Amino acid sequence: MMLIIQAKKRLAHFTLCVNTQLACEGVTAVLGVSGSGKTTLINLINGLTKPDQGLIQWNNTILFDTENSIFIPPERRHIGTVFQEALLFPHYKVINNLTYGMAPHMQRRFDEIIDVLNIRNLLNRYPAMLSGGEKQRVSIGRALLSGPRFLLMDEPLSALDMPRKKELLTYIQKLVQEINIPIIYVTHNMNEARQIASHVLVMNQGEIINSGPTAQVLESDYFKDWL
Helix, strand or coil, rough: EEEEEEEEEEEECCCEEEEEEEECCEEEECCCCCCHHHHHHHHHHHHCCCCCEEEEEEEEEEEEECCEEEEECCCHEEEEEECCCCCCCCCCCCHHHCCCCCCCCHHHHHHHHHHCCCHHHHHHCCHHHCCHHHHHHHHHHHHHHHHCCCCECCCCCCCCHHHHHHHHHHHHHHHHHHHHCCCEECCCCCCHHHHHCCEEEEEEEEEEEEEEEEEHHCHHHHHHCCC
């Protein structure tokens, strides 16, 4: 499974310019300081932001191509996104949040997914009755049940306290092992990347300045000041 990103996007303080190919297996972390272009990169992939020019391709499916005037809208890309905030429907119970937008072929995997995420006991609650960690687990479940090619996670732990962060990292690891879905995981926390990612991209001022196996990248001189 290969994701090709060759894209430029003019932003307020710099132009994001990315040319990379990702062999999407397990968790790939996109690591960088705030304002380095990580979220913009995620939104180029899921279609929420349109590049100024370039090519984005998943395997043989072209998602964006300026030369051929191709732009597949977000709802047709079959990419799940988990944001910093869970963004659940407050007037729906958890089970209705989960099944909203569920792909028909994912009905057979419903029980498997809610068990992996340990949210069966939450199904009849409303979002206001959930902790931050529980909301994010439901949000991940909803994204999975849409039947995505892969998951994008944009700093999903940023609003959680330390115990909930550790808990959710464990569930993300279980997703990779038991659901077997590729994840692109945005973070500014190198410890999160070290715990769950097999591959890391490092972004700075809209460019990928390093990429490779997690241990190799995190040992580079760039991260000495992060410790």
